[in-house]
Amino acid sequence: MEENKRQKQVAKVLLEELSDIFRREGMNMVDGGMVSISKVTITPDLLEARIYLSFFQVQDAAALLHRIKERGWEWRKLLGMRIKNQLRRVPELVFFSDDTLDHVFKMEALFKKINDERNAASTPNNEE
Numbered sequence: 001m002e003e004n005k006r007q008k009q010v011a012k013v014l015l016e017e018l019s020d021i022f023r024r025e026g027m028n029m030v031d032g033g034m035v036s037i038s039k040v041t042i043t044p045d046l047l048e049a050r051i052y053l054s055f056f057q058v059q060d061a062a063a064l065l066h067r068i069k070e071r072g073w074e075w076r077k078l079l080g081m082r083i084k085n086q087l088r089r090v091p092e093l094v095f096f097s098d099d100t101l102d103h104v105f106k107m108e109a110l111f112k113k114i115n116d117e118r119n120a121a122s123t124p125n126n127e128e
Contacts, residue, residue: 005043014049015040017082033058038098049091052098070093
């Protein structure tokens with residue numbers, strides 16, 4: 001379903017504010033890797049926000065996602081203090097892992113393999 005203008009505006013505000021909260025709380029650099037908020041979508045009633053997190057070189061992304069989910073009430077409270085004048089109700093925060101970066105790396109590896117195979121096939125063997 002297509003998001004309306006208000007949903008997009010609220011999602012943008014949430015993305016900016018949550019990114020700043022994560023940076024201030026030290027959650028953007030964890031376990032030798034980086035955590036970033038890649039996307040925020042919000043339901044039409046503006047009561048639930050789905051936050052997609054991207055993990056880069058994090059040892060155990062599932063455990064880190066679980067830790068972030070456990071602190072969800074804290075993130076919502078900090079967010080509420082920042083956006084209290086913009087929204088009547090602070091939406092419930094639901095965190096998901098965004099695996100787009102993994103797909104990008106897999107695709108790059110596949111393209112590199114295909115390119116290497118083409119180069120090997122087009123190079124004549126001079127074994128005389």
